[in-house]
Amino acid sequence: MIDSSRPEAAPTAHGTRHTAQDIIGQMIEAKAILAPMSGITDVPYRLLSRKFGCRFAFTEMIDINGVIYNNRKTFSLLERLPLDRPLGIQLVGQDEDKFLKVAKICEDKGFPVLDINAGCPARKVVSPGKGSALMKNPTKLAGIVRKLVKGLTIPVTVKIRSGWDADNQNYLEAAKVVESEGASAICIHPRTKEQMYKGKADHDITREIKEAVKIPVFASGNIFKAEDAVNILEQTDCDGVYVARGALGHPWIFNQINSALFEGTSAPDPDFDQIKKVMIEHFTLYSKFYEEKRLVTRMYKHIAWYLKGRKNLNEIMIEYRKCDNLEDFQKFVERLTLEERNRLEIT
Ligand SMILES: Cc1cc2nc3c(=O)[nH]c(=O)nc-3n(C[C@H](O)[C@H](O)[C@H](O)COP(=O)(O)O)c2cc1C
Incomplete structure (x- = not known):
């Protein structure tokens, strides 16, 4: 069991002022951080997570080019609400100078910590040399970290993978490089780029990194239950x-x-009626941030995740597609029951 009695950072005339130590300290105290997830960890999703005990969150990865070229959608990802804090920002990119330019914009917007994405395995990210392509090029990764650490006052963290593929697992080199260039913490997702999200996340690697560096190390991978985090x-x-x-x-x-x-206690999973309430709460939150016409599509994957593993899910999702707005959705949820043997019914 962990003692969580550390005080918050002191507020100043400019809001809460974070030194590297205290914001990283807040990450350490939070213990369980909402990971950056592209297309998922938007403002309403983060607010929902906070209602359920999340004490520190990251934005999804934000492409520095989208900010450089004034992409409206990318800029909307830089939104930061008072209730949605502490919030770190993650950037993905490959050009040092552009990286610093965008990082300074993020710093001016008040983000207290900036994470460099060196782990995304998606082809469109890796092909131009971003995300986990940086694992193949530690010199470039070092250059980006150095530039940001020198040019910013907020702490810089880096999220890495174990390497490119099974034959090129240079996580120790990457972690040491990142530390020596002044990063304040590392998050390791111990899978290779080639593994994407499959196979085991090898947390012996996390342990090796923790033993090899002095800066704080966070672990990402296969945390599906409270016991996973504890273990x-x-x-x-x-x-x-x-x-x-x-x-x-x-x-x-x-x-x-x-x-x-x-x-040191275990909190049970909610029952189906409680899950229905969370689904409505989630949808209601989304309706405050997205236009009605995008709402049902944007929420589709979340609804499927809430109902995952239930029999009859395909039929139910076809019904869900008939919703146009929050009112329809509330009726859809009211009509939903969980029958014997995990079978969903809609009346
Ligand atoms: C849908 C999805 C989107 C993700 N987007 C990002 C991202 O924007 N930045 C990032 O560093 N990692 C991203 N990740 C990786 C996660 O942060 C995490 O490292 C990975 O899923 C391993 O953890 P898990 O096995 O507990 O899911 C994403 C993962 C998923 C499933």
């Missing part, structure tokens, strides 16, 4: 964990992890 923290002695797919359709995982870590 990985114990196994690796790392400073905290990033929760990613484990939060999809299970935003209450943060409360469960907090109960396990800070109180």
Whole structure:
């Protein structure tokens, strides 16, 4: 069990002023951090996660080119609401100078910590040399970290993978390079770029990195239940964990992890009626941030995640598609029942 009694950073005339130590300290205290997830960790999703005990979150990765070229959609990802803090920002890119230019914009907007994405395996990201392509080019990664650490006052963190593929697992080199260039923390997702999200996340690697560097190390990968977080923290002695797919359709995982870590108790999963309430709460939050015409499509994957593993899901999702707005959705949820043997019915 962990003692969580550390005070918050002191507020100043400009809001809360964060030194590298105190914001990284807040990440360590939070223990379970909402991981950056592209297309998922938007403002309403982060607000929902916070309602369920998330104490620190990251934006999804934001492409520096979108900011440089004034892309309206990219700029909207820089939104930061008072209720949605502490919030770190993650950038993905490859050009040092552009990186710093965009990072300064983020700093001016008040983000207290900036993360460099060196892990995204998507082809469109890797082909131009961004994301996990940086694992193949530690010199370039070092250059970006150095430039940002010198040019910013907020701390810089880096999220890495174990390497490019099974034959090129240079995580120790990457972690040491990042540390020596002044990064304030590392998050390791111990899978290679080639593995994408498949196979085991090898947290022996997390432990090796934790033993090799002095800066805080966070672990990402296969945290689907509270016990996973407890076990990985114990196994690796790392400073905290990033929760990613484990939060999809299970935003209450943060409360469960907090109960396990800070109180030594286990919080049960909600029953189906409670899940229905969360679905409505989630949809209502989204309706405040997205136009009605985008709402049902944007929420589709989340609804499928809430109902994952139930029999009859395809039929139910066809019904869901008939919703046009929040009112329709509320009626859809009211009509939904969970029958015997995990079968969903709609009346
Ligand atoms: C849909 C999705 C989007 C993701 N987007 C990002 C991203 O924008 N930046 C990033 O660093 N990692 C991203 N990731 C990786 C996660 O942050 C995390 O490292 C990875 O999923 C491993 O954790 P898990 O096994 O617990 O899901 C994404 C993962 C998923 C599933």
